[in-house]
Amino acid sequence: MTMLIGVDWGGTKIEALAMRADGTEIVRIRENTPAGDYEACVKMVAELALAVEARAGEPGMIGIGIPGSLDPRTGVAKGCNSTWLLGHHVEQDVVAALGGRPVRMENDADCLASSEAIDGAGAGKRVVFAVILGTGNGAGIAIDGRPHHGPNNSAGEWGHSPLPYPDLTEIPGPPCYCGKHGCQETWTSGTGFQNDFARHSGRHVRAADIMELYRSGDRMARLIYQRYLDRLARGLSVVANTLDPDIFVLGGGMSNVDELYHHLPEKIGDHTFSPVFYTPVVRAKHGDSSGVRGAAWLWKERH
Ligand SMILES: [Zn+2]
Incomplete structure (x- = not known):
């Protein structure tokens, strides 16, 4: 088996990784995303993929996680919060920038789900629902370690x-x-959490600092956190009602909030149709690296 190369094309960073087929990382490079400049992004993605390959010293297969998805019929990018990708034939353009080499391309949250399903927090679980609680809220489903898409991606x-x-104030x-x-x-991304705090306190505070306020007993921070928790639980309860995944894996900045793992399961259970909720809710094992690892795993051989 050849080496695996992953590129995580994020809204703020683009990271490339060369990895062996057993998951051992060889080399990793990270650059700031030329946000807003599509052509520069395509160029950087190709250059970083080739750079890690060159440093690893052997040829590899290239997988790429993008902040959006591709129309399965036309290949045009859709649903990108990095809006400068919208409407472009992203896979085609990256292949061209790589001189015609084949790539596999998936949504970044699907890469997280795969990475965690293959050798992360969801290893051994058949259906993994992975959520990115970061700048936005992405989610991905891995079934038997593979991203699940559907006919519309x-x-x-x-x-x-x-x-x-929703209550009346949420409509x-x-x-x-x-x-x-x-x-x-808009409610349960890290940005949503910060915005909610700002709306009610008039203060713009980073999510991590709001949680420090919460721990020190600050009343506003407590109210905002409790509401965040309830909103996230409401959202995930619908997933449990629909898919009932074997595990929920959380990634992104808000996944570093330890309190969530104590409070979420019971809260989700308050909203599910089933009176029982046994599903584990855990933090992504590979953290921020899961995106790039999942991209590299896109060429993992099927068993
Ligand atoms: Zn929306």
Whole structure:
């Protein structure tokens, strides 16, 4: 088996990794994303893939995680919060930038789900639902370690469903880049958490610092965290009702909030149709590296 090369094309960073077929990492390079400049991004993705290959000293197969998905019929990018990708034939353009070499390309949250399903927190679980609680809310489903898509490449687009069981203050909800209002992402991304705190306190504070305030007993931080928790639980309860995955894996900045793992399972169970909720809710084992590892795993041989 040849070496595996993964590229995680994120909204703020583009990272490339050369990895052996057993998951051992050889070399990794990370650069700031030339945000807003599509051509520069394509060029950087290709250059970083070739750079890790050159440093590893042997040829590899290239997998790429993108912040969006491709129309399965036309190949045109859709659902990208890095909006400068929208409307482009991303895979075709990257292949051209690589001189015609084949690539496999998947949504970044699908890469997280695969990475965690193959040798991460979801190893041994058949159906893994992975959520990115970062700048946005991406989600991916891995079944037997493979990303699950559907005919529209939209499986896991949980972040752009409306927040379930809204109260009167949550309708219609904040506008979302996707054109709708009150998407799950507008409430339960890290950005949504910070915005909620800012709306009520008038202070713009980073999510990690809000949690420090919460731990020190700050009342506003406590109220905002409790509401965040409830909104996230509402969103995930619908996933449990629909898919009932074997495990929920959390990634992205908010996944570093330890309290979530204590509080979420019971809260989700409050909202599910089933009176029992046994599903583990765990942090991504590979953390921020799961995106790039999942991209590399796209060429993993099927067994
Ligand atoms: Zn949306």
